[in-house]
Amino acid sequence: MPSRPPPCPALPGLLLLLLLLLLLLRPARPGAVGAAPFEPSWESLDARPLPEWFDAAKFGVFIHWGVYSVPSFGSEWFWWYWQNQKIPKYVDFMKDNYPPDFKYEDFGPLFTAKFFNASQWADLLQASGAKYVVLTSKHHEGFPLWGSEYSWNWNAVDEGPKRDIVKELEVAVRSRTNLHFGLYYSLFEWFHPLFLEDKSSSFQKQKFPVAKMLPELYELVTRYQPEVLWADGDGGAPDSYWNSTGFLAWLYNESPVRDTVVTNDRWGDGCICRHGGYYTCADRYHPGHLLLHKWENCMTIDQLSWGYRRDAGISDYLTIEELVKQLVETVAYGGNLLMNIGPTLDGTISAIFEERLRQMGAWLKVNGEAIYDTHTWRFQNDTFTPNVWYTSKPKEKLVYAIFLKWPISGQLVLAQPSGIPGETEVELLGHGQPLPWTSFKPAGMVVQLPQLTIHQMPSRWGWALRLSSVI
Ligand SMILES: *[C@@H]1O[C@H](CO)[C@@H](O)[C@H](O)[C@H]1NC(C)=O
Numbered sequence: 001m002p003s004r005p006p007p008c009p010a011l012p013g014l015l016l017l018l019l020l021l022l023l024l025l026r027p028a029r030p031g032a033v034g035a036a037p038f039e040p041s042w043e044s045l046d047a048r049p050l051p052e053w054f055d056a057a058k059f060g061v062f063i064h065w066g067v068y069s070v071p072s073f074g075s076e077w078f079w080w081y082w083q084n085q086k087i088p089k090y091v092d093f094m095k096d097n098y099p100p101d102f103k104y105e106d107f108g109p110l111f112t113a114k115f116f117n118a119s120q121w122a123d124l125l126q127a128s129g130a131k132y133v134v135l136t137s138k139h140h141e142g143f144p145l146w147g148s149e150y151s152w153n154w155n156a157v158d159e160g161p162k163r164d165i166v167k168e169l170e171v172a173v174r175s176r177t178n179l180h181f182g183l184y185y186s187l188f189e190w191f192h193p194l195f196l197e198d199k200s201s202s203f204q205k206q207k208f209p210v211a212k213m214l215p216e217l218y219e220l221v222t223r224y225q226p227e228v229l230w231a232d233g234d235g236g237a238p239d240s241y242w243n244s245t246g247f248l249a250w251l252y253n254e255s256p257v258r259d260t261v262v263t264n265d266r267w268g269d270g271c272i273c274r275h276g277g278y279y280t281c282a283d284r285y286h287p288g289h290l291l292l293h294k295w296e297n298c299m300t301i302d303q304l305s306w307g308y309r310r311d312a313g314i315s316d317y318l319t320i321e322e323l324v325k326q327l328v329e330t331v332a333y334g335g336n337l338l339m340n341i342g343p344t345l346d347g348t349i350s351a352i353f354e355e356r357l358r359q360m361g362a363w364l365k366v367n368g369e370a371i372y373d374t375h376t377w378r379f380q381n382d383t384f385t386p387n388v389w390y391t392s393k394p395k396e397k398l399v400y401a402i403f404l405k406w407p408i409s410g411q412l413v414l415a416q417p418s419g420i421p422g423e424t425e426v427e428l429l430g431h432g433q434p435l436p437w438t439s440f441k442p443a444g445m446v447v448q449l450p451q452l453t454i455h456q457m458p459s460r461w462g463w464a465l466r467l468s469s470v471i
């Protein structure tokens with residue numbers, strides 16, 4: 001009789017089982033934001049805590065640059081306004097300045113970026129006081145500023161500059177500054193044949209996301225590791241068409257930036273202000289009240305365009321007073337400000353944008369303590385004195401009152417915070433000496449500002465008081 005094989009020894013079997021259990025139960029990514037892997041559903045993705053650096057940053061610079069910077073006329077929506085909407089201003093501009101058979105694609109080779117020096121941009125961004133930058137890696141015209149494998153012959157490496165713009169800026173920003181590097185990406189493209197085909201199927205077909213948008217996004221993230229991914233342009237299609245939740249689950253679970261990346265809310269029709277990372281809600285968004293969710297006010301210094309346009313006049317550009325006001329109001333309501341500039345086709349940043357950026361930097365150098373790393377306060381603005389905005393640092397028991405008009409009386413009345421005699425100190429940022437204050441009835445305080453000539457002012461356009469231990 002053949003002998004029976006010995007019974008399977010129990011011990012190794014148990015060990016194996018234990019090992020298997022351990023493998024199954026181990027946290028997928030120890031130390032990552034929200035250790036559990038995210039599911040491709042909004043319920044799961046929306047629950048991801050926003051990486052902390054973003055709320056602390058408060059101020060970023062948006063850069064709109066692409067083939068539309070060649071005509072640099074009217075708007076970065078040039079192609080659409082000219083060929084789809086047939087707006088006379090654009091049609092006439094082309095008639096007057098270009099041969100009759102000139103196509104938008106012919107602007108591609110003219111996009112030379114001749115003087116583009118990413119190090120100069122990076123140094124200017126640093127000087128602006130911004131903590132992050134968001135570059136349009138591809139706008140609705142579909143021209144990627146990197147050598148996309150999925151946009152053959154219509155990208156900045158094969159055409160125009162013949163340079164990897166995204167790479168050059170990424171390297172310069174990461175090596176010369178402490179800014180976080182971010183990328184804007186338009187999901188749809190106005191005239192891409194596959195997108196148009198999908199659209200005419202009421203987005204039942206999914207050729208464009210499968211062949212173009214999804215592979216491009218994966219490529220963009222793996223190659224350049226952006227820490228902000230600013231989606232835009234859903235083209236009227238739902239997030240299921242874009243496979244947004246599938247992509248974001250990969251971004252949060254597996255991508256090289258899974259722990260630090262932040263995204264916005266423009267991931268498909270109906271997503272805005274509801275799903276994704278932080279909310280943008282609308283261009284130039286201003287809720288006018290506190291939100292329970294982190295948000296960003298994206299706006300542009302040239303009030304009429306995001307891309308550079310040669311037909312802008314000085315009154316079209318927001319003044320530094322207006323920009324400081326935007327920043328202060330936005331931060332007081334808990335938002336971040338993303339302030340846009342549009343470089344020229346040569347890759348230069350016009351003197352007006354440069355001046356605004358340097359002015360913001362000069363203001364933040366003195367008053368940044370009242371902006372960066374702050375939280376909202378009980379009140380967002382003063383109810384007695386107009387143009388006074390509040391931020392706070394609860395751990396340090398500090399409240400900041402930022403005032404945009406220097407009172408003629410030299411006395412600033414603050415009706416919201418009340419000082420504690422013998423405890424509360426008031427200081428003007430950049431001035432450095434404690435200021436006298438008295439109580440204001442029934443609540444609040446009156447701060448005696450120092451008598452300063454215009455040359456002694458620590459900053460212009462706005463000032464900040466640091467108030468300690470107020471109630
Ligand atoms: C680019 O700008 C940097 C910083 O201003 C400068 O040092 C460098 O020489 C510039 N490169 C070229 C090619 O002009």
Ligand SMILES: *[C@@H]1O[C@H](CO)[C@@H](O)[C@H](O)[C@H]1NC(C)=O
Nearest residue numbers: 040209210214243245246247
């Ligand atoms: C869409 O996302 C799902 C995950 O939800 C993924 O399995 C699938 O491969 C994605 N499709 C494409 C085309 O990337």
Ligand SMILES: *[C@@H]1O[C@H](CO)[C@@H](O)[C@H](O)[C@H]1NC(C)=O
Nearest residue numbers: 288379380381382383386387
């Ligand atoms: C200031 O705050 C009050 C209430 O706290 C509000 O009614 C008013 O609209 C605010 N002013 C501005 C300019 O937001």
